[in-house]
Amino acid sequence: MIPIEELEGVQKITWCTGCGNFGIIAALKKALSELNIEHENVVVISGIGCSGKVPHYINLNAMHSLHGRAIPIATGVHAVNKDLRVIVHVGDGDTLGEGLGHFMHAARRNVRIAVFLHNNGVNGLTKGQFSPSAPRGYVSKTSPPPPGAPMNPVNPVGLAVAGGATFVARAFSGDQKMLVDIMKEAIMHEGFAFVDILQPCVTWNKDLTWAFYNKRVYSLQKENHDTSDKMKAIEKSLEFGDRIPIGVFYRETSPDLSSGLSLPKDGRLRDHMTDKRELQALIDDMVL
Amino acid sequence: MDLSFNIGGAAGQGIDTIGDLLTQVFVKAGFYTFTIKDYESRIRGGYNFTQVRVSDRPVFAPADEIDVIVALTLEGAVNPRKQLVKGGVIILDESVEIEDREPCHFSAPLEKTAKEIGGSDKMTNAAALGALLSVLNFPFSLLEESLRGIFQKKGDKVVTSNVAVAKALYDLTSEKFKGTCKTSLSSIEKGPCKDRLIMTGNTAIALGAMAANVKWASAYPMSPSTGMFQDIITNAQRLTIGALQPEDEIAAMCMAVGASYAGARSIVATSGGGFCLKVESLGLAAMTETPIVIYEAQRPGPSTGLPTRTEQGDLLFVAFASQGEFPRIMIAPKDPVEAFETAGRAFNLAEYFQVPVIIMGDQFMAESSMNIPRLDVTKIQVDRGKLEPPETQGLCLRYRLTDDGISPRSFPGDKGKIVVANGNLHFENGHITEDAGVRKAMVEKFLKKVPGIRAAMRPPTLYGKKNAKTTLLTWGSSWGAVYEAMSTLAGRHVSVNQLHYCDVYPPKTELLRDIIEKGARVISVEGNATSQFASLVRMESGLTVETHVNKYDGRPLTRGWVLSKLKEVGVA
Numbered sequence: 001m002i003p004i005e006e007l008e009g010v011q012k013i014t015w016c017t018g019c020g021n022f023g024i025i026a027a028l029k030k031a032l033s034e035l036n037i038e039h040e041n042v043v044v045i046s047g048i049g050c051s052g053k054v055p056h057y058i059n060l061n062a063m064h065s066l067h068g069r070a071i072p073i074a075t076g077v078h079a080v081n082k083d084l085r086v087i088v089h090v091g092d093g094d095t096l097g098e099g100l101g102h103f104m105h106a107a108r109r110n111v112r113i114a115v116f117l118h119n120n121g122v123n124g125l126t127k128g129q130f131s132p133s134a135p136r137g138y139v140s141k142t143s144p145p146p147p148g149a150p151m152n153p154v155n156p157v158g159l160a161v162a163g164g165a166t167f168v169a170r171a172f173s174g175d176q177k178m179l180v181d182i183m184k185e186a187i188m189h190e191g192f193a194f195v196d197i198l199q200p201c202v203t204w205n206k207d208l209t210w211a212f213y214n215k216r217v218y219s220l221q222k223e224n225h226d227t228s229d230k231m232k233a234i235e236k237s238l239e240f241g242d243r244i245p246i247g248v249f250y251r252e253t254s255p256d257l258s259s260g261l262s263l264p265k266d267g268r269l270r271d272h273m274t275d276k277r278e279l280q281a282l283i284d285d286m287v288l
Numbered sequence: 289m290d291l292s293f294n295i296g297g298a299a300g301q302g303i304d305t306i307g308d309l310l311t312q313v314f315v316k317a318g319f320y321t322f323t324i325k326d327y328e329s330r331i332r333g334g335y336n337f338t339q340v341r342v343s344d345r346p347v348f349a350p351a352d353e354i355d356v357i358v359a360l361t362l363e364g365a366v367n368p369r370k371q372l373v374k375g376g377v378i379i380l381d382e383s384v385e386i387e388d389r390e391p392c393h394f395s396a397p398l399e400k401t402a403k404e405i406g407g408s409d410k411m412t413n414a415a416a417l418g419a420l421l422s423v424l425n426f427p428f429s430l431l432e433e434s435l436r437g438i439f440q441k442k443g444d445k446v447v448t449s450n451v452a453v454a455k456a457l458y459d460l461t462s463e464k465f466k467g468t469c470k471t472s473l474s475s476i477e478k479g480p481c482k483d484r485l486i487m488t489g490n491t492a493i494a495l496g497a498m499a500a501n502v503k504w505a506s507a508y509p510m511s512p513s514t515g516m517f518q519d520i521i522t523n524a525q526r527l528t529i530g531a532l533q534p535e536d537e538i539a540a541m542c543m544a545v546g547a548s549y550a551g552a553r554s555i556v557a558t559s560g561g562g563f564c565l566k567v568e569s570l571g572l573a574a575m576t577e578t579p580i581v582i583y584e585a586q587r588p589g590p591s592t593g594l595p596t597r598t599e600q601g602d603l604l605f606v607a608f609a610s611q612g613e614f615p616r617i618m619i620a621p622k623d624p625v626e627a628f629e630t631a632g633r634a635f636n637l638a639e640y641f642q643v644p645v646i647i648m649g650d651q652f653m654a655e656s657s658m659n660i661p662r663l664d665v666t667k668i669q670v671d672r673g674k675l676e677p678p679e680t681q682g683l684c685l686r687y688r689l690t691d692d693g694i695s696p697r698s699f700p701g702d703k704g705k706i707v708v709a710n711g712n713l714h715f716e717n718g719h720i721t722e723d724a725g726v727r728k729a730m731v732e733k734f735l736k737k738v739p740g741i742r743a744a745m746r747p748p749t750l751y752g753k754k755n756a757k758t759t760l761l762t763w764g765s766s767w768g769a770v771y772e773a774m775s776t777l778a779g780r781h782v783s784v785n786q787l788h789y790c791d792v793y794p795p796k797t798e799l800l801r802d803i804i805e806k807g808a809r810v811i812s813v814e815g816n817a818t819s820q821f822a823s824l825v826r827m828e829s830g831l832t833v834e835t836h837v838n839k840y841d842g843r844p845l846t847r848g849w850v851l852s853k854l855k856e857v858g859v860a
Contacts, residue, residue, distance in 0.1 A: 010683065010719050043700045045546070048711075055708060056719050059683065061700035063549055063709040064720065065542075066572050072539035076546025076554070079530045080504055081701050084550065102542075105535040261532065262524040270551035270699065274501050274527045280665045282523060283495060287662055288316050288438065288484040 002042070004033040009057035018210075020199030021050060021118060023173035025057050028087075028116075030176075031183035032060075043084050045074040047099065049091035049125050050201075051118035068098030071106045074113045075257070080269040082258055085187050088115040093123040096132035096154040103156075107163030107192050111257040114186040114193040117156060120201035121208045128204030138207065156196045158237035161230060161250045166191035168233065168250040172217050173199040174210060178246065185248070191256045198246070213244065220247035227251050289319075289344045291471060292351035293420065294368045296337035297360030299330055306358065306413040307338025309438070313417060314342045315486055315659045316434035318479030322347045322768075323486075324656045324844065329511070329595045335363040344479050348623065348658070348768030352848030355471055356423060358416050359384060365393070375470025377423045379416070379461075394423070394465045396457060406453040414450040418457030423465060425474040428458050483661045489653040489765075492624035492663070493583055494519035496631025497555050498527055499668035502581075504547035504554040505531040506540040511595050512651035513557040513585035520555075537565035541582075545569055548578045549709050551699035553635050557583040560602045561592065567609045570644055574614040576709040577687065577695070579638035579645075579673075581631075586650040588842045597842030598651035600764055600815035606646050607793050607824060615641065615737045617745070618793035620648035620764030625660050626790060627653070632668030637744060640673035641737050642694060648792065650815065652844040653765035673697065682706060685716040689729055693736030738794070745791040747799055752778055752785030758859050759803050761812040761833055763789040763821045769845035770813050776851060777859065784859060792821065797829035804831055811835040811857060815845060 007029045015021045032042060044060050046052040048067035055062030061084075065073050074086045095103050095117055106113070121134040129142040130149040133156065137148035160168045167189040171179040179197065186193035198217070200210050225247065226232055233250035264272045295306045304325060311321045322341040328334040341351045352371065357378040359365035365378050365386055372378065372392070380386065381398045396419045402411035414435070421431050432451055439447045494516045497505070505524075507517035521531040530547065534540050537558055544554035558566060563584050573580045584606055588599035606618060617637050621627040630647060638645040676684055676698035683706045688695040695716075698705050708718030713730060715721050752774055762770045767788050774786045787803065787810075789795060804810060810833045812822040817840040822833040837853045839845050854860065 010717070040701055040703060040705060043550075053720065055710075059706060061707050062718075063546070063576065063711075065576075065711055066568060069538065069542045069569065069572075072534065072542035073546035073549075075534075075539075076504060076506070076543035076548075077550040077700065078546075079532070079543070080547045080550045080552035081699075084701055101535055102539055105539065257532075261530050262528055263530060264528050268551075268701070269503050269528070269530050270701075272503060272528050274498060274503075274529070276499065276665045278527060279495070279498055279523075282526070283485070283663050283665065286485055286487075288312060288486065288659075 001034070001036060002032050002039045004029055006039060007032060007059050010059055011056040013057050014053065015050060016203045018202040019050070020120060020173035020201065023176060023179065024116065024118060024197055024199060025054060027176055027179040027183055029058060030180045031187065035184055035187060037085055041083050041085060042087065043077055044087050044089055045070045045077065046088070047090040047094040049093050049123065051089050051091040054089040067094045069102065071095070071099060071102040071113070071115065075106060075111050078111060078113055079258060079261060079263070082263065083268055086113040087187060088113055090115065090117055092117060092119045092121065092133040092156070093131045096156060100132070100154065104159060104163045107160055107165040107194065109257045110164060110166055110191040110254060112191055114189065115195070116183070116186070117194070117196050118199050119156065119196050120199050120205055122201050122204045124201045124204055135207070155237055156194070157249055158234050160194040161233045161237060165194045166252045166254055167193035169248045170196040170198065170246045172213055172246050173197060174214060175217070175246065178219065182248065191254065216242060216244040217246045218243055220245045220249065290341070290347065291343070291355045292339060292341045292353060293356050293358065294337050294339050294354045294371070295358045295416065296335060296364030296368060298333045299327060299336050300332040301360045302410070302412060303336050303338050303360065306416045307340055309413045309417055310340050310420070311486060311657070312438050313431060313434040315484055316437050317430055318481050319344060320346045320481045320659065321486070322349065322656065322658050324350045324652070327596050335361070335367055337364070337368065349772055350656070350844055350846050352846045356420055356469070358420055362386060373470065375468060377467060377469045379419050379423065391467050394461070394467060396461060398457065401456050402453055405456050406449045411449060411453045414453040415457045418454035419461045422458040422461035423469045425472040426476060427474065428455065430476070431458070481659065483659045485662055486657050486659050487624040488515065488655055488657045489621065489624050489627045489649055490515035490585070490655060491519050492627035493631045493647060493649070495663060496628040496668060497581070497635070498523065498529065499665040500632040500635040501553055501670050502555050502635065503529055503552035504544055505529060505556070506534055506543040507557040508533060508537045508540050508562060510537070510559045510562045512587060512654040513559050513583055513649070515654065516583055516585070517557045537562040538569065541566040541569040544580055545573050545578050548580055549576065549699070550701070553639070555581045555583060557585070559585050559587050560589050560605065563602065563606065563609070571610040571612060572711045573644050574610065574616070575711045577642040578709065579642050581634045581638050582644060582646045584646055584648055585654040586648065588840070594842040596651065598815065598844055599840065599842060600650055600766065600820070603648065603792065603816070603820040604824060606648065613731070614734050615643050615741055616793070617641070617643060617645045617741060618648055619645065620790060620792045621653065622765060622767035622788065622790060623653070624658060628663050629667065630790065636671045640671060641741055642673065642697065643737065643741070648764055650765050656844070676705070678703065680705065683708070683717050686718045687714060687716045687730065687733070689716060689733055691736070692740050693733045694740070742794050742796070745794060745796050747796040748787050748789045750785060750787055750799065754785070755806065756785040757783040757808060759808045759810045760784065760786040761800070761810050761822065762786060763792050763814070766813055766815050766845055769847050769850050772847035773850035773854065776847060777854070782859065789821070793824065795825055795828055797825060797831060800825065800831055801829065809835065811837060811854070811859065813837040813845070813850060815839050
């Protein structure tokens with residue numbers, strides 16, 4: 001348990017007033033304060049964008065890294081120290097754009113990291129261009145009318161399920177209780193956990209607003225969705241119109257990446273010392 | 289004695305294994321060997337060859353001339369024909385049909401005998417060996433002794449059938465080969481060489497990294513670096529090393545940066561094209577001061593270029609890659625012995641200075657092999673540099689400003705500590721800022737590392753006599769051929785020596801300055817078209833090298849080629 005006051009951010013938050021990210025950081029603090037993890041064993045890896053600033057607004061080990069690359073960086077962190085719970089905070093701009101390949105491969109690898117996607121449909125920090133999750137026809141500075149964004153959005157939930165992620169959920173920044181519960185499960189999940197977090201950008205996105213989501217979101221769990229049914233999860237991921245499902249789409253238990261790596265039986269790989277006699281024996285075997 | 293053999297045929301015919309066995313026999317018999325593998329970027333067919341050079345004195349480069357050719361295809365006989373010495377022999381498998389038959393040709397039932405006597409076409413290597421050594425009058429007793437030593441671990445049956453196949457071809461060749469071979473080794477005895485470890489640059493780097501306690505290796509397959517990664521991952525379980533082939537070059541590098549941030553020594557392997565993709569995260573490693581070792585085995589570019597060939601063409605690219613300005617270290621080992629030691633040293637330098645260290649190899653260095661003394665892992669020591677003491681608690685000053693620019697490291701998971709790394713401009717505690725004063729201080733932090741790095745770089749090595757009239761300037765894998773050429777010239781009383789760099793960036797230039805100021809003529813010899821190292825030296829020191837010798841056909845330098853080029857510029 002980490003006392004919530006110890007998680008107080010080091011820096012003053014620079015997000016816009018009313019930003020959906022406030023709900024995410026509040027939920028993260030609450031989730032961590034309720035989980036049984038040592039403070040030093042939590043790491044946040046963030047990408048670049050408004051979501052990338054999470055490490056500065058919560059007191060945790062962190063790397064504020066590159067646009068689209070947080071997932072492979074987090075994979076390296078996890079592999080060499082399995083005691084760490086590695087949380088990735090990224091945006092739709094970075095992870096569904098440059099990072100989409102890494103996202104898919106991390107899912108099939110089932111690497112034990114929790115990816116929290118701050119999804120607002122725009123590249124906010126670069127001042128409002130359409131992101132890979134913007135709907136077709138979305139009008140922005142780089143997708144002027146007609147026709148607006150000339151392509152359909154990425155379906156991150158569907159891709160995660162199809163790709164092999166073993167915990168897939170969608171949450172809404174405006175539903176704190178559900179967001180906290182989902183974050184807790186994702187952080188403790190023994191495999192690749194992905195949470196698509198709907199999060200209005202109040203400055204740039206005039207379509208995907210608080211009102212838009214409040215009117216449409218509904219809980220999958222309240223409708224007794226079967227989270228072990230992969231096809232059902234994919235089907236639900238395609239529902240994004242008058243009704244938008246939130247909650248857990250899919251969960252399963254299967255071997256994670258680390259079980260296929262040559263990690264020490266006990267302890268952390270980072271502390272392991274190679275047996276030099278073993279290496280010398282290997283060399284001596286090569287001598288003719 | 290200085291003999292060379294060319295085993296040629298199509299990809300997939302086992303050219304490599306014939307060459308390997310031939311090398312092993314001579315190593316076992318006490319000789320120095322140098323073996324290169326020349327192959328096309330295809331899985332089957334084409335023309336591939338292995339060239340084995342054998343001598344009773346150390347040899348460091350491929351040969352210009354061939355004494356005996358073994359051909360499993362027509363190309364194997366025709367392509368190296370012009371390199372064959374007068375009085376050389378071409379042994380062809382009897383399946384090869386050749387129209388212009390010459391007295392030096394000898395058709396032998398290599399594959400047929402392998403199948404009939406050895407029971408498998410895999411024994412073709414023993415058959416080829418028997419024929420080749422028979423042509424040379426190499427004593428069969430010595431061949432048999434070597435074969436027994438090589439195969440003893442595999443059991444009696446393997447020993448017996450290899451010896452039987454070799455013997456069959458040896459006898460058949462003695463009986464049927466009516467041509468002449470200029471070389472006879474009939475009176476040969478055991479050679480003087482005690483070095484029994486046949487080693488490539490790739491494997492030596494892997495072993496050096498493992499001796500240096502590398503705990504994370506990630507790489508995407510890319511010739512010619514792949515062998516290094518394969519050597520690590522093959523032994524990952526035995527030595528407990530995290531190793532993974534991820535989806536791409538970018539992920540490989542990002543994983544290694546993450547692993548290093550979390551406290552493990554990490555390495556990636558790639559070639560120039562992969563390094564292009566890694567440049568983004570090279571910058572991240574630099575900005576976050578995360579130590580990383582990158583093995584860049586060069587091949588001719590740009591783009592895919594010549595994927596299985598060699599060049600020293602990426603030096604300036606690697607020296608300047610990434611936006612922004614930051615310190616880095618580049619080391620270019622000349623041979624497997626130096627590669628082993630360099631790989632060990634690279635991790636210490638990376639962790640001490642908290643900068644990227646790039647090991648500059650190339651296809652020639654990576655995949656050519658020579659027999660070297662047993663590598664001693666105790667020679668590689670681990671120094672992890674400045675670490676934050678356990679007493680420090682809470683948010684660490686990961687980027688604390690110090691006199692030498694180096695801040696103590698700590699890792700996520702360290703008891704009671706919080707460690708923040710940041711690819712954005714950051715305060716000493718790692719948190720983000722855009723402050724002009726902090727920017728200036730953090731840039732100066734980088735600059736402060738440079739004198740320490742310069743001091744840690746090894747000076748170049750001078751080979752040959754001091755105060756020669758001509759100095760040949762080389763770096764990395766060009767050493768061997770130039771050293772042999774220099775030695776040949778020195779033997780002819782030409783006043784020439786060689787100044788060779790392993791630590792290429794930042795280069796130590798005092799000795800070079802001294803040589804130039806004393807009036808020597810300096811000639812750079814590089815495996816590229818634009819004399820990149822000479823340019824780098826000029827940029828770093830203002831010293832100008834006036835004469836350049838360049839090889840950029842994708843093939844390694846040889847003594848003969850260097851001599852002919854030096855003659856063109858008046859050194860002979």
